[in-house]
Amino acid sequence: MLNRRQALQLALGTTAATLVTGLPAAGPGFFAQHKLAIGVQLYTVTEAAQKDLHGSFEKLAKIGFKAIELAGFHGHSPAELRAAADHFGLKYTGIHVGAAARGPGEPALSGDIGKLAAQMHLLGIKDVTLPMIALPEGAAPAQGESFPAFFARVIGGMGKDVWQRTAAFLNERAELLAKEGLTLSYHNHNIEFAPVAGTTGWDILFAETDPKRVSFEMDAGWVAAAGQDPIALLKRHAGRIRQMHVKDIRATTKTNFVLQQDPTEVGSGKLPWAQMLPAAYETGVRHFYVEQEPPYTMDRFDAIAKSFRHLSTLG
Numbered sequence: 001m002l003n004r005r006q007a008l009q010l011a012l013g014t015t016a017a018t019l020v021t022g023l024p025a026a027g028p029g030f031f032a033q034h035k036l037a038i039g040v041q042l043y044t045v046t047e048a049a050q051k052d053l054h055g056s057f058e059k060l061a062k063i064g065f066k067a068i069e070l071a072g073f074h075g076h077s078p079a080e081l082r083a084a085a086d087h088f089g090l091k092y093t094g095i096h097v098g099a100a101a102r103g104p105g106e107p108a109l110s111g112d113i114g115k116l117a118a119q120m121h122l123l124g125i126k127d128v129t130l131p132m133i134a135l136p137e138g139a140a141p142a143q144g145e146s147f148p149a150f151f152a153r154v155i156g157g158m159g160k161d162v163w164q165r166t167a168a169f170l171n172e173r174a175e176l177l178a179k180e181g182l183t184l185s186y187h188n189h190n191i192e193f194a195p196v197a198g199t200t201g202w203d204i205l206f207a208e209t210d211p212k213r214v215s216f217e218m219d220a221g222w223v224a225a226a227g228q229d230p231i232a233l234l235k236r237h238a239g240r241i242r243q244m245h246v247k248d249i250r251a252t253t254k255t256n257f258v259l260q261q262d263p264t265e266v267g268s269g270k271l272p273w274a275q276m277l278p279a280a281y282e283t284g285v286r287h288f289y290v291e292q293e294p295p296y297t298m299d300r301f302d303a304i305a306k307s308f309r310h311l312s313t314l315g
Contacts, residue, residue, distance in 0.1 A: 029313060030278065030281075030311075031311065031312070036281075036288065037067040037093075038067070038308055038311050039065065039066070039094075039288055039290065040065045040067070040069070040289055040304060041068075041096075041245060041290065042068055042069065043071035043096070044300060044303075044304055045060075045300050045304070046071060046074055048301070050074050053080065053081070054087070054088075057084050057085065057087070057088045057090060060090065060301075061088040065090070065308065066090060066091060067090070067091055067289070068093070069093060069129075069287070069289045070092060070095040070096065070123075071095075071131065072096065072102050072103075072106045072107060073107065075105075078119045078123050079122065082122055082123055092124055093126075094129060094217075094243060094289070095129065096129050097116070097128050097129070099169065100137075107119060109130060109173050109184075110173075113173070113177060114180070116128075116177075117180035117182060120182055121180075125182075126182055126183060127182075127287070128183065128185070129184070129185040129187050129243070130166075130170065130173075130185070130186050130187065131187045132187065132189055133155060133162065133166050133191070133192075133201070134166070135155070136154065136158075148258050148259035148260060151191070151259060152258040155201075156191075156196075159196060159197055160196055160197045160199070160204060162201075163196070163205060164204060164208060166186075166201075166205065167204060167207075167208035167209045168208070170186060171213060174210065175210075175213060178213060183242075184213065185214070185215045186209075186216050187217040188216070188222055189219065189259055190222045190225045190226035190257050190259065190260075190261075191257050191258070191259065192226075193226035193227070193228055193257060194257035206237060215240055215241065215243075216240055216243075217242070217243035217244065217245065218230065218234065218243070218280075218285070219245040220244060220245060220248075220271060220276065221248060221249045221263065221269075221271070221291075221293070222245075222261070224249055224253070224270070225249055225253050225256065226255065227255035230271070230276055231275060234285070235283060237283070238282075239284045240284070241280070241283065241284060242286060242287065243287040243288075244280050244285045245289050245291045246273075246289060246291065246307070247266070248264050248267065248269030248270070248292075249261045249269050249271070250263070250264050250270065251269070261293060263293040263294070264292075265307045265310070266292075266306075266311060267310030273311070277314060292304065
């Protein structure tokens with residue numbers, strides 16, 4: 001118990017600190033305040049996870065991550081993934097599942113929903129996300145063509161139809177997943193913001209998907225690379241964006257719609273996280289996943305640790 005003199009000294013010290021700094025003593029950070037985990041999209045370190053799942057999860061746990069969003073199964077079985085997460089006290093809170101399987105043993109949204117649901121239940125996952133618009137079957141890059149150029153050429157040449165068909169696919173799959181107790185979202189890149197017949201793919205997806213069934217995962221870095229304001233979009237679509245990829249880009253990134261950005265660690269780029277995170281929470285986002293695109297200027301685990309530390313300091 002403090003005596004009267006000690007209590008007075010403590011009060012005077014606190015008042016003096018406030019006068020010097022102009023601010024009250026710091027409270028809990030954004031994530032602690034809202035009792036949210038800082039998650040990570042495993043795509044960021046997928047090569048390491050494929051080669052050494054336990055070693056990778058040990059590093060993620062030591063950094064402080066508690067939640068993981070998978071990008072498929074990363075070359076492992078659902079049982080192996082679940083055992084590794086349980087061992088290190090990690091929880092899967094989401095997964096990216098392509099329209100078609102990315103490889104043998106990988107999940108697919110266009111496949112058997114009952115089988116997919118059983119895998120999700122084993123992993124403890126409720127939120128499934130389509131990571132990007134699907135390319136037409138058989139489409140392939142021309143000789144010497146980069147994937148971003150190929151992707152933009154093919155999708156851009158399909159007009160509104162490709163976005164309308166994607167919206168219909170999301171509605172259909174979401175209804176089937178709902179019967180299994182699962183939800184479905186769509187994750188953006190920057191091609192969604194390219195002009196198409198007086199509108200954009202982004203606007204078509206929001207207009208033509210069922211708001212009761214289909215939600216969205218905003219990739220803040222790709223939104224900014226498209227020259228858009230993430231905070232304005234969050235407010236415009238309040239209630240429909242439920243997840244966010246916490247991704248930063250450098251100010252040198254030129255506005256484009258062809259999968260190009262100058263990536264960096266969260267807090268080292270141009271995005272205003274101190275304002276964006278509260279705006280995201282206020283408009284309905286409840287899952288936040290650190291993700292970074294290559295190229296890197298440091299080891300990938302060091303990069304996401306740097307991002308984690310920055311996010312932990314935000315009030």
